[in-house]
Amino acid sequence: MNKTLEVRKNFCPQNHPCPAVRVCPTGALIQKGYAAPEVNPDLCTGCGKCVRQCFPGALRLVDAARANAA
Numbered sequence: 738m739n740k741t742l743e744v745r746k747n748f749c750p751q752n753h754p755c756p757a758v759r760v761c762p763t764g765a766l767i768q769k770g771y772a773a774p775e776v777n778p779d780l781c782t783g784c785g786k787c788v789r790q791c792f793p794g795a796l797r798l799v800d801a802a803r804a805n806a807a
């Protein structure tokens with residue numbers, strides 16, 4: 738995998754069931770209550786389906802090398 742999913746919690750209103758959780762084909766996204774979702778990097782394939790569901794832009798794929806350096 739060369740992309741890593743980044744959750745930018747400050748972009749998430751954290752007041753609704755996250756629609757991105759339902760579309761993840763691997764169960765990599767978990768939401769506790771209405772909090773911003775968390776990603777399990779071991780399950781995430783970087784497919785980007787969740788990114789397209791998140792209209793506030795709280796989910797984005799970044800280069801894995803960049804994410805590891807952050």
Ligand code: SF4
Pocket residue numbers: 742760761762763764765766776780781782783784785786787788
């Ligand atoms: S990028 Fe794909 S596999 Fe990773 S959390 Fe989003 S929907 Fe799931």
